[in-house]
Amino acid sequence: MKEQLLIQACIKGDRKAQNELYNEFADRFFRLCLRYLSSEELAEDVLVEGFLKIFKGLKDFQYENTQRFQAWMKKIMINECLMQLRKTKMITINLEDAPQIMVDDDILDHIAAEDIYQMITELPQGYRTVFNLYVIEGFKHQEIGEMLNISEGTSKSQLNKAKALLKSAITKQGIKYG
Amino acid sequence: MDKLRSKIENMNGLPPNSSWSKDQGWKKLESRLEKKSKRIFIPIWSRWAAGLILLGTLTYLLVNKSSEISLEDYVLTQIEPETSGSPFSTANNQVNKIDLSDDSKKATSSMSSPSQIARSETASIHVSNRALSLPMEIPTVDSIYRLEIRKRPDYAAIADLIAENNSNEKERLIQLKINTPSFNKGAVSASSLSFTTKFQTP
Numbered sequence: 001m002k003e004q005l006l007i008q009a010c011i012k013g014d015r016k017a018q019n020e021l022y023n024e025f026a027d028r029f030f031r032l033c034l035r036y037l038s039s040e041e042l043a044e045d046v047l048v049e050g051f052l053k054i055f056k057g058l059k060d061f062q063y064e065n066t067q068r069f070q071a072w073m074k075k076i077m078i079n080e081c082l083m084q085l086r087k088t089k090m091i092t093i094n095l096e097d098a099p100q101i102m103v104d105d106d107i108l109d110h111i112a113a114e115d116i117y118q119m120i121t122e123l124p125q126g127y128r129t130v131f132n133l134y135v136i137e138g139f140k141h142q143e144i145g146e147m148l149n150i151s152e153g154t155s156k157s158q159l160n161k162a163k164a165l166l167k168s169a170i171t172k173q174g175i176k177y178g
Numbered sequence: 179m180d181k182l183r184s185k186i187e188n189m190n191g192l193p194p195n196s197s198w199s200k201d202q203g204w205k206k207l208e209s210r211l212e213k214k215s216k217r218i219f220i221p222i223w224s225r226w227a228a229g230l231i232l233l234g235t236l237t238y239l240l241v242n243k244s245s246e247i248s249l250e251d252y253v254l255t256q257i258e259p260e261t262s263g264s265p266f267s268t269a270n271n272q273v274n275k276i277d278l279s280d281d282s283k284k285a286t287s288s289m290s291s292p293s294q295i296a297r298s299e300t301a302s303i304h305v306s307n308r309a310l311s312l313p314m315e316i317p318t319v320d321s322i323y324r325l326e327i328r329k330r331p332d333y334a335a336i337a338d339l340i341a342e343n344n345s346n347e348k349e350r351l352i353q354l355k356i357n358t359p360s361f362n363k364g365a366v367s368a369s370s371l372s373f374t375t376k377f378q379t380p
Contacts (some may be wrong), residue, residue, distance in 0.1 A: 019204060025201050027192055034185075040198045048207045055211070061313060109181040111188050116182060135179050137185050 004063055011059050022051060025070075031075045033118055035132050036081035042088075050080040080135060082147060085129065102173050111170060127162035134159050 010016030010044040029050065033043035053076050063069060111119075120128060120136075129148065133139045134155070139147070148155070192198060 015211070016206070018211065022204055022207060023200070026203060027190065030192065030196075030198060030200075030203070031189060034193065034196075040196065044206065046205050048204060048210060051207050052210055052214075055380060110306075111182075113185040114194065117186060117193065118188060120186075125349065131351075136183055138183065 003066055003069065007058055007061070007063060007069075010055055010078070018055060019053075026051075027075060029073070030126075032074065032077055033081055035117070036078075036129060037084060038125065042084060046080045047077070049084075050077040060085060067154065069086050082129075085125070116166070119166055122169070123162055127165060129157050130155055131162035131166075167174040167175075 006021055007016050010021055013093040026047065028045055030047050033046045033050075034040065037043045037046060050073075054073050057076065061069070061072060120131060123131060130144055133144045133147065134141065141152045141159075144150075145152045150158075192200075
């Protein structure tokens with residue numbers, strides 16, 4: 001079904017269309033949720049909540065193109081993840097200024113996707129959240145600070161720590177460059 | 179970092195060690211969607227109607243409340259009252275209740291009307307918009323029974339009028355016309371109430 005028609009059918013509550021949209025994006029969004037949350041069970045709960053919000057919000061969504069549509073859904077999912085983290089008080093940000101560690105970003109760029117994904121999910125929650133928001137989602141430190149209620153500097157230092165930990169993990173495990 | 183971003187974003191399928199079931203996730207979502215669709219649907223017009231009813235009720239209550247006049251606002255002065263042991267009765271449809279005190283020298287006349295006036299021994303009266311009751315000393319034949327209602331704090335007279343009609347020696351009709359103010363949305367306007375009482379001399 002064409003995306004716009006699918007959206008219209010979802011708005012009307014067509015269960016088949018809703019299932020089609022779910023099947024199309026469930027894996028991708030589950031992965032996204034799992035990048036933020038510590039367990040598959042939590043990730044599933046957030047995924048379900050996110051889809052409910054998507055179905056509810058479709059009637060107000062102005063469709064322009066598929067990229068915008070997917071970005072809109074992704075934003076909903078990220079917000080749901082952050083809400084869950086706040087609700088369960090899972091974000092603990094160490095406010096101590098981290099020593100500046102120079103990390104070669106290129107190293108991370110050359111790791112195989114599945115390996116880096118796995119390493120991200122193993123990062124401490126605070127580092128992981130900032131790393132996800134900055135590196136993967138592309139938010140600025142100022143925006144992250146507002147989202148997590150931390151200062152811009154804290155966001156930067158958390159990112160730095162995350163990168164340092166990833167680098168250390170790469171060195172330790174001797175992960176091959178992809 | 180851009181390479182890393184696109185690598186992560188373009189990952190398809192579930193992580194290799196994942197035990198998550200997409201179908202199970204759909205069942206969970208579907209049951210939540212079912213629950214939502216089973217919720218009682220209340221049409222918009224009925225919500226509006228309920229809102230209007232609520233608004234009407236609140237307005238009614240507010241208007242009624244605003245038209246109540248406090249006990250302390252009025253003073254009733256009884257001029258030339260004469261007492262006797264006459265039983266007190268009424269001859270007006272508006273009057274629906276007469277209470278005689280034990281010594282038969284005082285009577286309370288309650289009437290269905292837009293206002294209520296109750297007088298105590300201290301000559302205070304209560305005016306409200308529901309019923310009128312007037313405890314009074316029973317006048318003798320030929321007495322002129324005059325009521326004067328004044329409003330505090332300036333004691334401006336509102337109204338008083340007594341008309342007497344002697345039908346016979348033992349039965350008399352006293353007609354009272356009392357103008358009481360009514361308060362509505364902050365504005366004061368006079369409303370006239372009249373009732374007739376009949377009393378008999380022993």
